[in-house]
Amino acid sequence: xxxxxxxxxxxxxxxxxxxxxxxxxxxxxxxxxxxxxxxxxxxxxxxxxxxxxxxxxxxxxxxxxxxxxxxxxxxxxxxxxxxxxxxxxxxxxxxxxxxxxxxxxxxxxxxxxxxxxxx
Amino acid sequence: xxxxxxxxxxxxxxxxxxxxxxxxxxxxxxxxxxxxxxxxxxxxxxxxxxxxxxxxxxxxxxxxxxxxxxxxxxxxxxxxxxxxxxxxxxxxxxxxxxxxxxxxxxxxxxxxxxxxxxxxxxxxxxxxxxxxxxxxxxxxxxxxxxxxxxxxxxxxxxxxxxxxxxxxxxxxxxxxxxxxxxxxxxxxxxxxxxxxxxxxxxxxxxxxxxxxxxxxxxxxxxxxxxxxxxxxxxxxxxxxxxxxxxxxxxxxxxxxxxxxxxxxxxxxxxxxxxxxxxxxxxxxxxxxxxxxxxxxxxxxxxxxxxxxxxxxxxxxxxxxxxxxxxxxxxxxxxxxxxxxxxxxxxxxxxxxxxxxxxxxxxxxxxxxxxxxxxxxxxxxxxxxxxxxxxxxxxxxxxxxxxxxxxxxxxxxxxxxxxxxxxxxxxxxxxxxxxxxxxxxxxxxxxxxxxxxxxxxxxxxxxxxxxxxxxxxxxxxxxxxxxxxxxxxxxxxxxxxxxxxxxxxxxxxxxxxxxxxxxxxxxxxxxxxxxxxxxxxxxxxxxxxxxxxxxxxxxxxxxxxxxxxxxxxxxxxxxxxxxxxxxxxxxxxxxxxxxxxxxxxxxxxxxxxxxxxxxxxxxxxxxxxxxxxxxxxxxxxxxxxxxxxxxxxxxxxxxxxxxxxxxxxxxxxxxxxxxxxxxxxxxxxxxxxxxxxxxxxxxxxxxxxxxxxxxxxxxxxxxxxxxxxxxxxxxxxxxxxxxxx
Numbered sequence: 001x002x003x004x005x006x007x008x009x010x011x012x013x014x015x016x017x018x019x020x021x022x023x024x025x026x027x028x029x030x031x032x033x034x035x036x037x038x039x040x041x042x043x044x045x046x047x048x049x050x051x052x053x054x055x056x057x058x059x060x061x062x063x064x065x066x067x068x069x070x071x072x073x074x075x076x077x078x079x080x081x082x083x084x085x086x087x088x089x090x091x092x093x094x095x096x097x098x099x100x101x102x103x104x105x106x107x108x109x110x111x112x113x114x115x116x117x118x119x
Numbered sequence: 120x121x122x123x124x125x126x127x128x129x130x131x132x133x134x135x136x137x138x139x140x141x142x143x144x145x146x147x148x149x150x151x152x153x154x155x156x157x158x159x160x161x162x163x164x165x166x167x168x169x170x171x172x173x174x175x176x177x178x179x180x181x182x183x184x185x186x187x188x189x190x191x192x193x194x195x196x197x198x199x200x201x202x203x204x205x206x207x208x209x210x211x212x213x214x215x216x217x218x219x220x221x222x223x224x225x226x227x228x229x230x231x232x233x234x235x236x237x238x239x240x241x242x243x244x245x246x247x248x249x250x251x252x253x254x255x256x257x258x259x260x261x262x263x264x265x266x267x268x269x270x271x272x273x274x275x276x277x278x279x280x281x282x283x284x285x286x287x288x289x290x291x292x293x294x295x296x297x298x299x300x301x302x303x304x305x306x307x308x309x310x311x312x313x314x315x316x317x318x319x320x321x322x323x324x325x326x327x328x329x330x331x332x333x334x335x336x337x338x339x340x341x342x343x344x345x346x347x348x349x350x351x352x353x354x355x356x357x358x359x360x361x362x363x364x365x366x367x368x369x370x371x372x373x374x375x376x377x378x379x380x381x382x383x384x385x386x387x388x389x390x391x392x393x394x395x396x397x398x399x400x401x402x403x404x405x406x407x408x409x410x411x412x413x414x415x416x417x418x419x420x421x422x423x424x425x426x427x428x429x430x431x432x433x434x435x436x437x438x439x440x441x442x443x444x445x446x447x448x449x450x451x452x453x454x455x456x457x458x459x460x461x462x463x464x465x466x467x468x469x470x471x472x473x474x475x476x477x478x479x480x481x482x483x484x485x486x487x488x489x490x491x492x493x494x495x496x497x498x499x500x501x502x503x504x505x506x507x508x509x510x511x512x513x514x515x516x517x518x519x520x521x522x523x524x525x526x527x528x529x530x531x532x533x534x535x536x537x538x539x540x541x542x543x544x545x546x547x548x549x550x551x552x553x554x555x556x557x558x559x560x561x562x563x564x565x566x567x568x569x570x571x572x573x574x575x576x577x578x579x580x581x582x583x584x585x586x587x588x589x590x591x592x593x594x595x596x597x598x599x600x601x602x603x604x605x606x607x608x609x610x611x612x613x614x615x616x617x618x619x620x621x622x623x624x625x626x627x628x629x630x631x632x633x634x635x636x637x638x639x640x641x642x643x644x645x646x647x648x649x650x651x652x653x654x655x656x657x658x659x660x661x662x663x664x665x666x667x668x669x670x671x672x673x674x675x676x677x678x679x680x681x682x683x684x685x686x687x688x689x690x691x692x693x694x695x696x697x698x699x700x701x702x703x704x705x706x707x708x709x710x711x712x713x714x715x716x717x718x719x720x721x722x723x724x725x726x727x728x729x730x731x732x733x734x735x736x737x738x739x740x741x742x743x744x745x746x747x748x749x750x751x752x753x754x755x756x757x758x759x760x761x762x763x764x765x766x767x768x769x770x771x772x773x774x775x776x777x778x779x780x781x782x783x784x785x786x787x788x789x790x791x792x793x794x795x796x797x798x799x800x801x802x803x804x805x806x807x808x809x810x811x812x813x814x815x816x817x818x819x820x821x822x823x824x825x826x827x828x829x830x831x832x833x834x835x836x837x838x839x840x841x842x843x844x845x846x847x848x849x850x851x852x853x854x855x856x857x858x859x
Contacts, residue, residue: 021463043261082445109505110458111272
């Protein structure tokens with residue numbers, strides 16, 4: 001009885017991992033023009049998902065609080081951008097995406113992950 | 120936003136008002152003030168720098184943005200503080216973990232079901248949670264925040280692994296009866312020792328990482344902090360950021376040159392090796408360019424600033440190296456895809472491991488299940504995988520910069536290593552690009568100097584590159600040039616004019632034949648010259664042949680050795696030139712290229728590159744970066760070759776600061792070494808994870824009874840990223856085989 005229950009919970013857990021990390025999307029900050037402040041701390045970008053409209057210029061203002069060297073660069077691979085983020089400073093990144101799509105931004109090791117969604 | 124601009128062209132205090140008005144009229148500017156003494160302006164407002172610079176230039180002045188000093192020292196201080204914090208956390212965790220480990224193993228501490236056992240381990244539980252909070256708190260907050268963002272990373276794995284160990288141990292300390300007696304074992308020591316090991320690993324990794332950016336730090340260190348300007352006849356030492364455009368600066372013997380400019384008084388030998396890799400100091404005199412960061416020899420001189428701040432060659436090199444170091448080649452982008460799904464996949468493996476041991480494992484099941492899941496969580500290391508590419512690129516690109524080879528990005532680096540054919544432009548690439556007189560052969564009684572003076576007099580009015588060679592040869596000898604009347608250029612033939620009432624002709628054999636002047640007596644001489652890639656120019660005065668002046672574009676002294684190195688690297692070497700086939704062949708023979716493509720018009724160069732590519736060659740093209748731009752762009756890798764610091768850095772995939780073809784071989788050798796290093800790193804990281812995870816999950820247990828201790832897994836995980844970084848650091852020792 002206990003064994004069955006443990007097995008059912010385990011299978012559900014696998015399903016949950018797949019759902020939570022690959023299917024569900026994090027909370028989205030929708031930007032209508034202007035800028036979005038992104039905090040880099042404790043291994044994450046907050047917010048990690050930003051929506052903009054096609055052709056709309058946006059300023060992403062990264063403030064790094066995390067001292068870990070992992071956080072020292074943010075990479076927008078699709079835009080060919082790699083930007084240094086000094087600790088306790090705000091760095092503005094101006095973008096004007098012309099095509100709809102999802103553009104990830106990450107640290108160099110892909111552990112910090114964010115998504116710029118262009119609709 | 121606040122900006123500081125350097126303003127040039129202000130001749131009087133009255134200009135201050137004009138510049139201020141121009142700046143204030145830019146929409147968005149809230150205040151603007153000009154400092155006439157410093158030739159700078161401070162502007163506040165929400166505007167773009169370009170708008171400000173445009174406004175100033177419309178008002179008839181010039182402006183450039185002044186940037187603050189690099190905050191590299193500040194960054195280092197922050198890193199050092201973080202490094203120390205990591206070490207401190209390591210020590211705290213070890214101080215609690217090691218006694219727990221020894222006490223538990225040696226039987227110094229009672230077991231759970233012995234008297235006082237529960238109390239002792241309850242105290243251990245409290246101590247452990249304190250250590251987890253202090254030394255490992257960042258893993259737990261990171262894991263939680265990532266989880267909320269639907270993300271999982273290294274923190275997730277460490278927090279889950281150590282968290283589970285602590286929670287299980289605490290629960291069975293309080294309720295030992297929940298598990299069979301054989302499973303009543305606690306894992307407090309494992310949790311804290313793992314935290315200690317991983318913090319220690321991160322600290323070592325930081326140290327090693329610091330070394331990977333040494334090349335850029337060295338470049339930044341070249342920038343002097345102060346400059347000695349001459350204002351109103353007074354020499355003042357001022358911060359480098361306050362130097363404006365068109366200022367006069369004094370450089371004393373042994374000093375570093377603060378900004379880019381042109382010498383206006385004095386001469387010296389300047390060591391440019393830090394920028395170009397060229398070890399021999401370069402002689403410079405009035406009118407020559409000097410570059411920021413280079414070192415003055417024994418002379419003292421005055422120069423005028425032409426480029427300051429981020430416009431100097433040094434600043435551009437730093438920016439390019441920095442950008443290239445952060446870029447990733449195609450090989451790295453594939454890995455990123457794996458890294459992106461790595462941690463959630465490991466979590467699934469963990470649950471499967473749990474189920475297998477829970478259902479099929481031997482007794483005490485709960486202990487086996489816990490140890491294996493914990494070990495899988497701890498051993499999996501996404502960092503090694505993620506670090507493998509960028510860390511090698513960082514070192515490789517920095518190393519190349521030391522040889523005066525600037526690589527634009529990771530793709531150029533990867534491609535350079537794969538080249539199969541290299542196309543070399545002749546003029547300025549294989550040869551010096553500066554024709555010079557190599558011989559004077561008079562006949563019929565005229566002296567060498569008379570012949571040269573006469574030819575130079577005629578050529579003074581000509582714009583042909585060969586003309587410049589003759590004129591400068593005459594100037595070097597201090598000859599007085601005769602006056603010429605009726606100068607005329609005969610396209611494709613030469614020039615003619617009248618000196619002292621006599622008609623004078625200077626040009627190729629066809630020119631003289633046209634005027635029915637026999638060249639027979641000198642034809643053998645001319646043929647011999649052609650075999651040495653020297654061009655014969657005949658001179659006739661008053662209808663009579665007077666001699667030949669031989670002009671050649673000498674081959675660079677090291678072209679032959681560099682081409683031999685390219686051959687050794689397995690490349691096919693092709694020479695491309697607009698020159699006639701006999702000159703081209705003579706040069707080709709001297710330096711040993713495989714294929715000669717002569718009489719190619721400039722616009723056909725990129726066509727030739729395309730043809731090679733269609734023949735399945737991966738083609739590198741080396742040219743001066745200006746005339747060859749289309750061919751450089753067409754090639755798989757375009758190399759712009761400069762002489763000294765006077766090179767267009769923006770123009771190609773790879774820029775060779777030193778005008779030597781050795782740079783091409785250096786670039787290819789560094790690229791191959793870097794790509795090899797990346798592959799080693801990736802192989803290591805993949806093998807580590809693909810062997811480590813199954814072993815941690817216990818696949819060896821049914822066969823040879825081996826299970827991995829979670830603490831060993833912690834040590835392995837900590838060392839895996841240190842190994843990757845250290846392997847990349849080996850690239851710093853890379854040497855080119857220039858003498859080979």
